[in-house]
Amino acid sequence: MGSYIVRRVLQMILVVFIISMVAFFVIQLPPGDFVTSYVSSIAAGDRITQDAILALRQQFGLDEPLLMQYFRWITNVLQGNFGLSFQLQRTVGDLLAERLPLTLAITIPTTIFVYAVAIPIGIYSAVKQYSVGDYLFTFVGFIGLAIPNFLLGIVLIYLSTRYFGGNVGGLFSPEFENAPWSVARVLDMSRNMALAIIIIGTSGTAATMRVMRGMLLDELSQAYVETARAKGLSEWRLIMKYPVRVAVSPVLSTVGFTLPAMISGTEITATVLNLPTTGPLLLNAVKSQDMFLAASIILILSVLTVIGTFISDLLLVWADPRIRL
Amino acid sequence: MADTPLLKVEDLCTHYHLPQGTVRAVDGASLSVKPGQTVGIVGESGCGKSVMLRSILRIVPRPGRIESGRILYARADGQVTDLAALDQDGRAARAIRGAEISMIFQEPMTSLSPVHTIGDQIGEALILHRDLSRKAARAETVAALDRVAMPRAERIVDMYPHEISGGMRQRAMIAMALCCGPRLLMADEPTTALDVTTQAQILALMRRLQEEDGMAIVFVTHDLGVVAQMTEFVVIMYLGRVVETGPVRDIYYRPKHPYTHALLHSIPKLGQRRAGARLQSVKGGLPDPYLTMTGCPFAPRCPHNDGDRCEREAPALRSVGAAQEVRCHYAERLDLQGVRKAVTA
Numbered sequence: 001m002g003s004y005i006v007r008r009v010l011q012m013i014l015v016v017f018i019i020s021m022v023a024f025f026v027i028q029l030p031p032g033d034f035v036t037s038y039v040s041s042i043a044a045g046d047r048i049t050q051d052a053i054l055a056l057r058q059q060f061g062l063d064e065p066l067l068m069q070y071f072r073w074i075t076n077v078l079q080g081n082f083g084l085s086f087q088l089q090r091t092v093g094d095l096l097a098e099r100l101p102l103t104l105a106i107t108i109p110t111t112i113f114v115y116a117v118a119i120p121i122g123i124y125s126a127v128k129q130y131s132v133g134d135y136l137f138t139f140v141g142f143i144g145l146a147i148p149n150f151l152l153g154i155v156l157i158y159l160s161t162r163y164f165g166g167n168v169g170g171l172f173s174p175e176f177e178n179a180p181w182s183v184a185r186v187l188d189m190s191r192n193m194a195l196a197i198i199i200i201g202t203s204g205t206a207a208t209m210r211v212m213r214g215m216l217l218d219e220l221s222q223a224y225v226e227t228a229r230a231k232g233l234s235e236w237r238l239i240m241k242y243p244v245r246v247a248v249s250p251v252l253s254t255v256g257f258t259l260p261a262m263i264s265g266t267e268i269t270a271t272v273l274n275l276p277t278t279g280p281l282l283l284n285a286v287k288s289q290d291m292f293l294a295a296s297i298i299l300i301l302s303v304l305t306v307i308g309t310f311i312s313d314l315l316l317v318w319a320d321p322r323i324r325l
Numbered sequence: 326m327a328d329t330p331l332l333k334v335e336d337l338c339t340h341y342h343l344p345q346g347t348v349r350a351v352d353g354a355s356l357s358v359k360p361g362q363t364v365g366i367v368g369e370s371g372c373g374k375s376v377m378l379r380s381i382l383r384i385v386p387r388p389g390r391i392e393s394g395r396i397l398y399a400r401a402d403g404q405v406t407d408l409a410a411l412d413q414d415g416r417a418a419r420a421i422r423g424a425e426i427s428m429i430f431q432e433p434m435t436s437l438s439p440v441h442t443i444g445d446q447i448g449e450a451l452i453l454h455r456d457l458s459r460k461a462a463r464a465e466t467v468a469a470l471d472r473v474a475m476p477r478a479e480r481i482v483d484m485y486p487h488e489i490s491g492g493m494r495q496r497a498m499i500a501m502a503l504c505c506g507p508r509l510l511m512a513d514e515p516t517t518a519l520d521v522t523t524q525a526q527i528l529a530l531m532r533r534l535q536e537e538d539g540m541a542i543v544f545v546t547h548d549l550g551v552v553a554q555m556t557e558f559v560v561i562m563y564l565g566r567v568v569e570t571g572p573v574r575d576i577y578y579r580p581k582h583p584y585t586h587a588l589l590h591s592i593p594k595l596g597q598r599r600a601g602a603r604l605q606s607v608k609g610g611l612p613d614p615y616l617t618m619t620g621c622p623f624a625p626r627c628p629h630n631d632g633d634r635c636e637r638e639a640p641a642l643r644s645v646g647a648a649q650e651v652r653c654h655y656a657e658r659l660d661l662q663g664v665r666k667a668v669t670a
Contacts, residue, residue: 221386223435229384230430231450231501232423235414242438249440320440321485 008313012306016299019306020077023298024070027291033062034086034289041288060086073292077299083292085285092296095281100300102171103277110197111258114204119251122212123244126220137209144206149269153199157273160195170274171196196273200266204258212251219243249319256308260301329399331541332358332381332509337394337409339373339380339565346615350376350389352565355642356543358509363535363542365556365573367549367588371611373565374545375431378511381543382428383408383418400425401508424454427502431514433494437486443470444482447501454505469500473530492523496530503534510535511543516551528555549592553577561585564611564622567642571649578663581645581656583627589664621654629659 035056039048057063061072073083082092121141125134170177171192176185219225220243228238267279278297285294317323339351351373358364366374379385381396396408398421411418430436437446447469448462457465463482470478473496486494495515502510512531516524528551535542544555552559552573559576561569561584569582580586587607609626612618620636621627627635634654642652653659 223430223432224438226379226384226386227430227436227446227498227501228438228449230382230423230428232419232421232453233449234419242441246438246440322439322487 008310012310015306016303019302020074020295020299021070023302024073024291024295025066027286027289027294027298028066030289032289033057034060034291035062037289038086060084073295077296082296085290085293087284087288087290087293092293095293096278096296096300099276099278099281102275103279106193106196106200106275106277107259109193110201110204111255113197113201114208114258115251115255117201118205118208119212119248122209122251123216123239125209125213126216126247127239129217134213141206141209144202145210147202149199149203149266150272152202153269153272156195156199171276196275199273200269204261208251208254211254212247215247215250216243219247222246245319249316252315252319253312255315256310256312257305259308260305329359330357330397331360331362331399332356332543333395333397334377334381335395335397337377337380337396338392339376339385339389340392341389343388348614349565349617351380353394354562354565354567356560356567356570358541358543360508361535361539361541362558363544363556364558364560365552366543366545366560366562367547367552368562369547369607369611371614372562374562375513376565377562378428378513378543378545381408382422382426382511383411383413384422385413398426398509420454423450423507424505425507426509426511427505427507429495429498429502429510429512429515432518433491433498434486434518436498437494439486442483442485443489443497447482447497447504450501451504465504466500469504470497472503472534473497473500475500491519492526495519495523495527499527499530499534503538503540506538507540509541509543511545513545514547515544517546517548524551531555549577549588561588564618566622566652567650568623568653569649569651570642571646571651575646575649579646579649580661580663581649581651581659582623582653583629583659583661584623586659586661587626590662592664621652629655631655 035053038056039053054063061069064072076083080093082096084090085092085095088095121137125137128134171189172179172185173188173192176188179185220239222243225238225243228242229235231238233241266275266277267283269275270277270279271283278300282294282297284290285297334354334356336353336355337351338349338353341348341350354373354377356364356366356377366377368374376385376389379389380391381398385391391409394409397405398408399405400421406417406421408418408421437443444463444466447466448457448459451457451462451465452459455465467478467482470481475481475493475496481489481493481497486497489497498515515531516527519527531542532555534540542555544552546552556573559569559571559573560567561576561582563584569576569580569585571581576585577589580589584607587605590605591607607626608628612622612625618639620638621630621640624630624635630636631654638654640652640654642650643656645651645656
């Protein structure tokens with residue numbers, strides 16, 4: 001076990017290093033750079049001289065070869081300095097410090113929400129296959145899968161503002177927007193967050209629910225379930241102990257992918273909901289070729305993915321003794 | 326005393342109601358097992374023998390249901406319970422299931438949970454039925470594994486099924502079935518999935534344990550050799566019905582039903598090819614399970630079908646000879662050959 005973990009950690013470092021390189025270069029692939037897009041965005045009124053453009057490039061270090069830029073960036077990153085966001089004229093570190101905690105504050109409860117809702121429903125649907133409840137959850141599940149999250153977001157925001165007096169998007173009601181932290185502000189945030197969690201988590205819940213149902217249906221007809229039944233165990237007890245235990249491990253193994261998917265996969269939803277998470281930040285950074293910001297976010301996402309995969313692998317080993325290290 | 330049956334199944338019907346129609350998996354089968362007796366149930370795949378066992382244990386998988394009939398089981402205190410009338414998942418059925426009546430399954434590879442240790446799976450029954458603590462259950466489990474001659478029981482108890490061989494898994498299954506001291510053990514083709522030497526070991530083990538414990542065994546198989554070796558009394562099933570029953574000698578040497586005869590003569594014999602005789606198989610296949618039959622269910626495959634009464638009238642199970650019963654109109658007249666004569670020929 002110990003040597004496995006060490007081996008995996010070394011692999012993870014290598015993978016993250018490669019991803020950081022790919023991320024950095026991919027962002028440079030579109031023609032032009034930040035200065036080009038900056039100039040074109042302000043070009044309407046003022047005329048910018050060629051000298052000024054050159055000066056800007058020099059200031060941002062964009063005139064150096066790509067490899068040099070990368071190495072300067074990555075050495076800084078290793079020292080905890082993520083560079084400067086050209087567009088926002090703030091350090092990437094500052095921006096992330098502002099956005100990441102809120103992102104995690106939404107993502108982690110959403111992940112818990114997804115599994116806490118999907119697994120019990122999946123179990124119920126499989127055990128009571130073709131019952132009214134199963135059909136109902138299947139119906140709701142397909143709707144959840146088919147409706148894009150952002151559309152669901154718009155509908156729910158409409159309903160909540162129209163009928164429940166909620167506010168339009170954002171994580172805080174206007175009166176708490178810039179207020180200092182207090183109990184009331186936390187309550188206000190959790191209320192808005194609940195909506196966000198439901199919106200962001202719906203499609204994941206629907207998918208996980210279907211996977212759990214399918215996996216468990218396969219297991220329910222296995223011979224070992226009959227053996228357990230022949231022992232005289234009560235039906236629910238044996239279902240929870242045997243087939244659910246076997247069926248849940250592939251579902252658990254997806255936990256690792258959910259984390260980054262929630263963070264990066266919610267740009268549009270977060271934009272619609274006006275959530276101050278990293279999603280919209282990344283979207284903007286990529287659009288304006290704000291390369292240090294974009295590359296840093298991608299780097300952090302990939303670190304999360306790699307760590308998440310590692311955690312789910314460990315979970316699988318714990319859940320299924322047939323998997324050997 | 327010895328004549329009061331431990332288990333008496335009367336006209337059991339277990340049907341599967343499927344969208345395509347009703348499958349009469351068990352269709353009016355009867356069976357009687359005395360305390361300590363070994364009864365073999367023989368028949369082709371799909372004749373309802375496994376469903377019969379599951380009906381007795383009340384673990385028929387959905388959509389199967391016991392439609393009618395009685396399963397009278399004499400409990401240790403002498404009280405007779407109709408298992409068929411109990412709630413399948415109810416407390417009463419579960420108190421008997423696994424404790425007084427237990428079962429060994431066909432596939433030791435898949436009949437044990439892959440993600441729980443052997444000890445966990447056996448000990449669970451002890452904790453459930455005998456109210457043992459975890460620690461006591463573990464000690465009992467090791468003892469139970471020792472009884473089935475499991476090598477290194479102390480270590481096996483903490484192992485997972487995938488870490489031990491098929492024969493050992495079947496030993497673990499037997500230990501699991503016997504750990505609560507059942508009065509009736511049902512074995513559903515327990516050696517079919519094992520190789521021949523392992524099969525012999527497992528059969529010898531079951532015989533030894535039966536002598537020690539005095540439990541009754543219902544042994545389901547399609548292997549007539551195993552039946553001859555293991556049982557005293559044989560029940561031949563065809564399409565959910567009992568077509569012939571009797572002491573093992575009578576059935577083998579003086580079969581009265583054409584189906585029994587056909588089964589006995591479909592066993593390959595040494596020297597058969599040289600003698601110019603061909604291996605006889607039972608003619609034809611099983612009919613469409615959704616069909617309801619009038620007449621004798623075996624008639625379409627029977628070489629003695631008279632084309633009239635056999636097709637019109639379903640024969641009843643009736644006595645022929647001292648202990649033999651048969652479901653054929655012409656049982657006495659056919660003069661069917663048993664195995665011994667066939668071998669010496």
